[in-house]
Amino acid sequence: MASVASHRWVGNRVLMTLLVAAVASVGLLPFASLSPNRLASGQSVMLWQALASWQLAALALIGMALLIAALAKPMDPRASQWLALAATLPLLALDFYGLGDYAHRALVDASPAARVSQGATFWILLLVSALIAIDALQRLRLGLIQRALYGALALAVIGICFSGELLAPLSIMREFANQEENFVDQLIRHLLLVGGALLPALLIGLPLGLLANRRARLRNGLFSVLNVFQTLPSIAVFGLLIAPLSALGRAAPWLGELGVSGIGVAPAIIALVLYSLLPIVRNTYSGLAGVSSGALEAARGMGMTPRQILWQVEIPLALPVILSGLRIVTVQAIGLVVVAALIGAGGFGAFIFQGLGQYAIDLVLLGAIPTIVLAVIADFVLQILVSLSRPSGTR
Amino acid sequence: MIELQGLTKTYAGTNVVDDVSLTLETGEFGVLIGPSGCGKSTTLKMINRLVPLSGGRIILNGDDVTDLPAEQLRRRIGYAIQSTGLFPHWSVAQNIATVPQLLKWPKSRIDDRVDELMAMFHLDPAEFRHKYPHQLSGGQAQRVGVARALAADPEVLLMDEPFGAVDPLTREVLQAELKRVHQQTGKTIVFVTHDMDEALQLATRIALLNGGRLVQYDRPIEMMVKPADDFVREFIGQADLGLKLLSRRWVHQYQRPPSLEHHATLPGLDHCWQLDDAGRPVALEGARLDDDHGVTPVKPEWTATPEMSLKEALSRMVWYRVMVLPVIDDAGKLIGEIGMQGIMGIQAEAGSEVS
Numbered sequence: 026m027a028s029v030a031s032h033r034w035v036g037n038r039v040l041m042t043l044l045v046a047a048v049a050s051v052g053l054l055p056f057a058s059l060s061p062n063r064l065a066s067g068q069s070v071m072l073w074q075a076l077a078s079w080q081l082a083a084l085a086l087i088g089m090a091l092l093i094a095a096l097a098k099p100m101d102p103r104a105s106q107w108l109a110l111a112a113t114l115p116l117l118a119l120d121f122y123g124l125g126d127y128a129h130r131a132l133v134d135a136s137p138a139a140r141v142s143q144g145a146t147f148w149i150l151l152l153v154s155a156l157i158a159i160d161a162l163q164r165l166r167l168g169l170i171q172r173a174l175y176g177a178l179a180l181a182v183i184g185i186c187f188s189g190e191l192l193a194p195l196s197i198m199r200e201f202a203n204q205e206e207n208f209v210d211q212l213i214r215h216l217l218l219v220g221g222a223l224l225p226a227l228l229i230g231l232p233l234g235l236l237a238n239r240r241a242r243l244r245n246g247l248f249s250v251l252n253v254f255q256t257l258p259s260i261a262v263f264g265l266l267i268a269p270l271s272a273l274g275r276a277a278p279w280l281g282e283l284g285v286s287g288i289g290v291a292p293a294i295i296a297l298v299l300y301s302l303l304p305i306v307r308n309t310y311s312g313l314a315g316v317s318s319g320a321l322e323a324a325r326g327m328g329m330t331p332r333q334i335l336w337q338v339e340i341p342l343a344l345p346v347i348l349s350g351l352r353i354v355t356v357q358a359i360g361l362v363v364v365a366a367l368i369g370a371g372g373f374g375a376f377i378f379q380g381l382g383q384y385a386i387d388l389v390l391l392g393a394i395p396t397i398v399l400a401v402i403a404d405f406v407l408q409i410l411v412s413l414s415r416p417s418g419t420r
Numbered sequence: 421m422i423e424l425q426g427l428t429k430t431y432a433g434t435n436v437v438d439d440v441s442l443t444l445e446t447g448e449f450g451v452l453i454g455p456s457g458c459g460k461s462t463t464l465k466m467i468n469r470l471v472p473l474s475g476g477r478i479i480l481n482g483d484d485v486t487d488l489p490a491e492q493l494r495r496r497i498g499y500a501i502q503s504t505g506l507f508p509h510w511s512v513a514q515n516i517a518t519v520p521q522l523l524k525w526p527k528s529r530i531d532d533r534v535d536e537l538m539a540m541f542h543l544d545p546a547e548f549r550h551k552y553p554h555q556l557s558g559g560q561a562q563r564v565g566v567a568r569a570l571a572a573d574p575e576v577l578l579m580d581e582p583f584g585a586v587d588p589l590t591r592e593v594l595q596a597e598l599k600r601v602h603q604q605t606g607k608t609i610v611f612v613t614h615d616m617d618e619a620l621q622l623a624t625r626i627a628l629l630n631g632g633r634l635v636q637y638d639r640p641i642e643m644m645v646k647p648a649d650d651f652v653r654e655f656i657g658q659a660d661l662g663l664k665l666l667s668r669r670w671v672h673q674y675q676r677p678p679s680l681e682h683h684a685t686l687p688g689l690d691h692c693w694q695l696d697d698a699g700r701p702v703a704l705e706g707a708r709l710d711d712d713h714g715v716t717p718v719k720p721e722w723t724a725t726p727e728m729s730l731k732e733a734l735s736r737m738v739w740y741r742v743m744v745l746p747v748i749d750d751a752g753k754l755i756g757e758i759g760m761q762g763i764m765g766i767q768a769e770a771g772s773e774v775s
Contacts, residue, residue, distance in 0.1 A: 323505025326470055326578075327519050327568075328494030341509050416509030416552065 036097035039160045040109055044091050047153045055144035057124060059131055062138040063196070063385060072146055075127040080119060087116050091157070103165070110161035110175065113154040118182050120150045125191035132194050140196035142387060169412055176405070197387040197394075204376070204391065212395065215372035218290070218362045222297030223355060230302050231347070234309020235335075244310070251303040259296060259361055263368045266292035293365035300361060301354040308350025312343030344414040352407035359400045363392070373399075421446050421481055422467065422576060422608065428475035429462050429632075437462050438632035439476070444625060446481075447606045451619040454629035455655070460612045463629070464578055467610065468497045481575055495519055498569030498577040498607075502584045504561045506553040512538075512564050513549040519572040537567040540601060559590035566598065570607070579611045583618065595621050616656055620644075620664055628652055640668050663731055666763065671733055672726035674765065675747045675756035691744060699753040701746040707759075708742055716742060723748050726755075730763050737763075 035041045056075045060067030073081060093100065094109040128141035158179070162172055192198050201208060237244045257265075270292050274281035285291045316339050324334045366374025376392030379385075422444045429437040437459040444450040452460040465471040467478055469490050478485045485493055498519075506515050513534050520530045538545045541563040553561055562582060569577055583591045599622055602609055613619055619626050620640050627637045628651075636648040644665055647653040656664065678693050678701075691707030694715075701718045708714050722740040724733045724747045733745055737760065744759035 317503070317505075317508070319501060319503030319505035320507055321505075322470070322501060322503075323499065323565075323568075324507075326468055326494060326499035326501070326505075328491040328522055329518075330491050333522070338507060342507075 034097060035095060036102060036105055037095050037109070037160075037164075040091065040095040040157060043153045043156055043160075044088070044095055047150060048088070050146045050149040054146045054149065056146040057127055057144045058142050059135075060140050060142070060196075061136065063140055063387075064383070067140070067142060069144065070127070070131075072123075076123045077126065080123050080126070083115070084119055084123075087112050087119065091116075106161045106164045109157050110165070113158045113161075114178060114182055116150065116154045116157075117179060118186065120147060120154070121183065121186035122191065125186065125193075125195065128192075128194040140199070140387075141194060142196045169409060173409070197390050200385070200387045200391050204388075208376075208391070208395075211371060211373055211375055211392075214370075215359075215362055215396075215399070218293060218297070218365065218370060218372055219355065219358045221290075222294050222301060222358050222362075223351075225294075226298045226301035226305055226354065227351070229298070230305030231309055233302070234306045234347075235313065237306060237310040238313040247306065248303075251306055254299040255303045257299075259300070259364050260367065262296040262299065263292055263365065266295060267368070270295075288368040288370075290370050292368055293362070293370035296365070297358050297361055301358060304350045304353045304357070305347075308346050308353075309343070312346030312350075313339055315346060316342045342416065345411050348407060348411045348414055352404060352411060355403045355407060356400045359396060359403060363396055421479075422450075422610065423479040424463070424467075424476065425479065426476035427463065427466060427473065427478065429459070429466060429471060430474040435474075436632050437466070440627075440629070440632075440634045441476075442627055442634060442637045444608060444610065446608050448624045449602055449609045449611065449622055450625045450627060451623035452610065452612045452627050452629060453614060453616065453619045453655075454635075456614065457631075458629040459632040460614075460629050461580055464580055464610060464612050467576070467578055468494045468499060495522055495572060496575050498572075498574035500562075500566045500569040500577070500579045500582045502581040504553070504565035506561055506565060506568070508553050511550050511552055512543070512556070513545075515553070515564055516568045516571050518568055519574075523572055525572075533571060537570060540604070541567050541597065543567070557590075558586045559594060562586055562590075562594060563597070566601075570601075570605070575608065577607050577609045579609065581612055581614070584613070584615075591618075598622065617664070617667070620667055628655060630655075641665070644668075663734075666731035666734060667729050669730040670726070671724050671728045671730065671747055671758050674730065674762040675724075675726065675758045676762060678746065678754050678757045693746060693754060693757070695754060698751075700751075701748065701754045704742065704744070704746070707744045718746060724758050725749075730758075733758050734763050 051072045055069035056072035057070045058067030059070055072084075076084065090108055090112045094105040094112065096105075100108065124141075124143055124147055131141055132139055158175065162175065167175075186192060193202070233247060237247055254262075267288065271286055271288075274286040274291075277285075320338060320342070321334065324338050329337065362370070362372045363374035363377060366372050366378055373392040373396045377389050378392075380388030380390075380392065424440050424442050427437055427440040428435055436457075440459075440463060442450075452463055454460050462471055466473050467480070467485065469485060473486065480493075480496070507518075510518075513531075516534045516537055517530045520533060525533075534549070535545050538548060543560065543563060548556075548560070548564075553564070556564065566579070566582065569579070583594050586594065595618060601607075602622075611619075611622060623640050625637065626640055626643050628635045628643070630651055636643060636652050638646070643652065644656055644661060647656060679691060680695075681692050692705045693701050694703040694705065696702050701723070703718055704716045706714070708716055719740075722736045722742060722745055724736065724745040726747060726749075736745060737743065744757050746754050747756040747758055749755050
């Protein structure tokens with residue numbers, strides 16, 4: 026009976042659940058923490074202690090709006106979804122602004138070593154606004170352009186928060202200020218490692234996928250081998266490569282001069298290529314296998330050469346599936362490069378392992394958050410490419 | 421002209437096509453028919469060499485097909501299949517233009533040809549040019565498929581069960597259109613089907629295959645009245661043989677001058693047409709099944725045209741319960757009549773084939 030009743034009152038159960046989670050988090054978990062120095066553990070600060078009264082009032086208003094959007098009445102579903110979507114932007118802004126503003130006020134009288142860090146509630150509010158936005162965007166069935174527009178707005182809100190001095194007193198931003206030059210270096214290194222792995226993976230994987238499509242007898246063996254690579258734990262592969270690569274680097278000094286050794290970039294890229302092959306080969310194969318046999322028969326029957334069939338029919342029709350494979354591999358590689366820092370390849374993983382060693386959580390986050398952001402951006406960009414590559418009529 | 425000489429295809433030691441020889445003259449509509457697995461599709465696909473020959477020869481307008489590069493040969497031959505095989509990522513216009521593109525025709529010539537073909541298949545270029553295959557109905561997609569096969573004005577058109585996957589109503593319309601296009605273009609067509617009614621409707625020559633062997637190669641009427649053996653007789657079906665014959669006979673072959681005054685010759689058949697000033701039939705006096713002397717207003721649904729098959733004329737008589745139909749010309753003028761007697765008078769002998 027309870028569920029029947031809730032059906033009558035609640036129009037959007039996802040939104041209601043998120044709202045309850047956010048309220049519970051505000052009541053139970055800290056919004057920020059204040060610690061005397063970089064390494065000491067801090068003292069919890071709850072949301073209502075951290076925010077100024079006008080900010081609390083604004084937050085209450087946003088909460089009310091979301092509650093109304095979650096209820097079945099008085100608004101119709103579509104208007105509710107628009108309201109929820111619109112409410113996520115001020116929620117996002119308030120989450121950042123509240124934290125930065127609190128840090129400014131809390132540190133006025135404190136020692137220079139004192140630090141303010143974000144707490145669980147800050148993250149949960151961030152996550153909840155993202156989930157509300159995703160839910161609303163899906164229910165509204167908006168097109169790619171409208172979704173991108175919303176994403177740009179949300180990014181603009183976050184960008185404005187980061188642009189001024191607002192967030193500067195936060196511990197993580199001070200870590201960033203300490204590491205600023207290093208941060209750009211590691212970003213470039215991270216991207217170079219990803220690109221350096223994807224390019225050879227594509228150069229090897231695409232022809233292998235085509236081969237798997239053309240030679241049925243090779244297919245099973247090929248996929249078995251690639252599957253084995255996929256099941257090996259990444260750290261184990263790095264470990265396994267140390268011995269042969271350092272031997273190679275010693276045996277052929279010119280290779281050693283090029284940077285081939287047991288640790289560093291060479292084993293990282295080799296391992297990443299091995300991990301990337303299976304998704305690329307499998308998606309290339311299944312993309313080609315998915316081309317309708319009727320289209321292929323007609324293409325042959327009308328006198329297209331095998332090369333024309335490949336470039337004009339098979340590849341355009343397989344492209345969305347191939348690009349989906351590239352999307353998987355790119356996101357996966359951005360994550361795996363973090364682990365490659367263990368063998369000295371660099372990238373954002375360097376911050377993470379350094380932070381773990383020093384028990385400096387904010388330094389860990391300085392490595393982890395940009396990695397996540399990179400992965401999300403890469404995922405979004407490739408998603409757009411996938412939809413653009415769909416045959417025009419079926420997009 | 422296509423000549424198959426001792427054509428043979430062997431898979432794993434079995435002859436799926438076994439020593440098939442036949443000649444199809446230019447402009448003929450040849451239908452390959454037979455039960456599943458009889459080798460009809462394989463025979464068709466050997467003509468454009470999608471299936472390599474194991475033995476025998478195929479001569480296309482004097483050229484042995486195996487002497488030509490396969491791609492060059494195929495661009496001389498139109499090819500339409502059941503699944504249409506339209507390219508889903510190309511618009512209707514691009515699909516139709518496939519072979520002219522391969523032959524590197526100038527763009528203006530391609531555009532003109534695409535419009536011409538779309539008009540021939542009643543597809544409004546303004547509406548359909550830029551549509552994609554998934555936006556078409558089954559019948560429209562099949563029309564585009566046939567238009568694409570005809571695009572480069574091929575010497576021969578090969579069709580592999582092109583109407584096998586569309587609903588019966590659409591199939592009838594497409595058959596009629598194909599028949600019209602065949603008459604308009606005079607193309608030599610080789611058409612594979614397993615549907616005898618479709619074969620009788622379209623063919624000028626039928627080749628019946630069974631187990632890879634050619635059982636009989638004849639004109640449709642001869643197939644019906646002089647089956648080579650029991651297999652042919654069975655495959656054609658005896659139950660509605662009379663109706664099948666009627667489907668191959670035309671009103672103009674059996675019509676007679678209209679009766680404009682009463683003759684009390686035969687009971688039940690005494691009738692007379694009332695005409696208006698323009699010579700169009702207005703009503704029929706008598707010759708109704710249930711009422712010898714009633715006056716029946718003429719409706720368009722139960723008139724006949726000279727091109728109509730006797731089967732359709734009979735169907736209209738039965739449905740509207742009249743013993744005779746007015747035969748009218750394009751302007752609606754009464755030019756003759758076709759009666760039950762005319763239909764019953766068909767001769768079950770060959771040779772009167774016209775179309």
